[in-house]
Amino acid sequence: MDKYRLIFNEEVNKYIQLYAHIKHLIEINQIEDEEKLPSIRELADFLHLNKVTVINAYKKLQMEGYANQKIGSGTYAKKKDAIRGFKKSYSATFKRLNSGKLNDMIDFTGETTSADFFPVADLKAVLNDVLDRDGAEALIYQDALGYERLRERINEKFWGNSLDYDDILIVSGAQQGIDIVSKALINVNDNIIVEKPTYSGALSVFKSRKANIFEVPIENDGVDLDALKAILKKNKIKCFYFMSYFQNPSTVSYSDYKKQELLKLAEEHDFFIIEDDYLSELIYDSDIKYSSMKSFDRYDRVVYIKSFSKIFLPGIRIGYLICPKEYKDSVQNSKVNTDISTSSLMQRALEMYMERDYWIEHIKLLNIKYKERYEFMKKEIEVKLSGKIDFSPPGGGLHFYLRLSEKISLTTIELFYKLRERGVLITPGVMFYKHSNQGERYFKVGFSQTDCDKIEKGIDIIADILIEAER
Structure with missing residues (x-):
């Protein structure tokens, strides 16, 4: 009972203070899941309170999902809702x-x-030059696919002009990219696979699509292929989401071997791969070499998503994605339906920033x-x-x-x-x-x-x- 001891502030309603104290005990595991709380009479006597005060505190715990009353038995903590x-x-x-x-x-x-x-001086110079060059045109809505010269510049600087720049779609950061791709690819009750653990923002998107989510544990060079194959053997999978470098949160980077094996499995079992290329610019260990899964993608199975917000220009929500031709139209339509256009001025500024090689x-x-x-x-x-x-x-x-x-x-x-x-x-x-x-x-x-x-x-x-x- 000692953990329930509480010194009350006379200026705050006592049932609120008691509720907050018990809630905190549940959150920090001092009260375990399904642990029975003291009876109303017992707790009221222990804390020298009116029984109504305890009743009201217990009711608030139930309303907030921290407790459950079992008729004839008492009130029990709910740890799941505590998390x-x-x-x-x-x-x-x-x-x-x-x-x-x-x-x-x-x-x-x-x-x-x-x-x-933050490269304030460079960005300020670029913004001024863009406005001097383009005037008011820099402030109007851009093509929904993104500023054409930016897409050409991305193709040149990052892909060696190996792509059709029309396959590049400008988005407002990686999170929007995941959301757009999900709307285009994933329907209710589709089966998708994620790493375990994985980025919480992606989990939220997939849950909002009401997809069936399978988790595959991560090993030191990528997902456990045997566990993945076991899921593929029993289920029709729509897509697999992963981060290729310094995965959030596990920090694992994928070996080229596992990238290639995943592509073979995607072709064999007819699913698509969403590659979130996260922080691959920040490599400190010379033994780690960069190669995106998209660069191995001879089957056209990979949706590649890259954000500039994390690295180049924090706070400026710009990224891009490249998707398989099979879903190109639906992904582009999903972008148009999500928003009209990503900031025209910032796209033009980023293009000039890249063209001048400031980013390097x-x-x-x-x-x-x-x-x-x-x-x-x-x-x-x-x-x-x-x-x-x-x-x-x-x-x-x-x-x-x-x-x-x-x-x-x-x-x-x-x-x-x-x-x-x-x-x-x-x-x-x-x-x-x-x-x-x-x-x-x-x-x-x-x-x-x-x-x-x-x-x-x-x-x-x-x-x-x-x-x-x-x-």
Whole structure:
């Protein structure tokens, strides 16, 4: 009963305080799933409360999905909904962070490059030159497929003019690209496969399409092919979604062997592959060589999605996709139905930015700066979290994916709340799985928004909490 002890603030309704306290205990696993809560009389006596106060607190817990009343038995905690409640809490924290209200926090959740490295001078010069060259035309709606010269420039700079530029579709970032492709390819009850774990934004899109989602575990060079083949043997699959480099969150990069095997399976079993080319510009380990799955795609099975927002110009929502000719029209129609056009001015600016090769120098700078942070954080983790976590250094990207050792009594949801109280934000693994009860031993720490001083301080705080949990 001692965990229910609570010091009340006389200025706040007591049933609200009791509700919030029990909710927090459920979220941090101090109250387990299906654990019976104290009876109304018992809790009222323990806290010296009116029974109506406890009744109202229990009713609110039930309304919010944190408890379930069983007639004649009592009230029981609902842990599954507690994880859903955590996700709402995480989302609210993230929104406050993005609005600038948590600037004093050490942010290990960031997924885009830091504004500190934003090429303001180059972009300002390009924008001025675009407006001088094109005038008001730069501000009008563009072709729904995207600014023609930008599509030509992408074909030239990234694909060696090996494509028909009409096969390139400009989109407002990778997330919109996934959404557009899903609307074009996936219908209700279609079967799709994702990595386990996988990017939460993609999971949300596939769930919104009411698809049947199969998960395949990731090995150190890509998905488990045997597990994938077992699913393909029993089910008709529409598509497979994956990240080819520094996968979010696992940090795994695919071997060329597995890329080629996946393409063979796609042709053999008649499904399509959605390749989310995530952070492949940031390679720090010389043993890792870049080759997209799309570059091996002799069967025309790959939908390739690339965002410029993550790397070149954070905050400017521009990306592109290339899709198989079979779905070209439906994907383009899906884009038109989603929005009229991606920003004309920004497309023209990006085209000039590429034409002048500013992007090459910018990527070189990012690789230098982020390799420094990567090596520093890697060493901090290896030294200060040794024996408390397990991880595999990814050799690139912007984050590490850590697993708590078995001797640590916390879940990463509990760790999240404890760290937040001390000014540090992480991303627990539950955000990356189809089922909410998975991933509680994993968490992601990124270094895109933190310099080395903040990395050192943040890892020190994590180490303090894990040492206490180990005791």
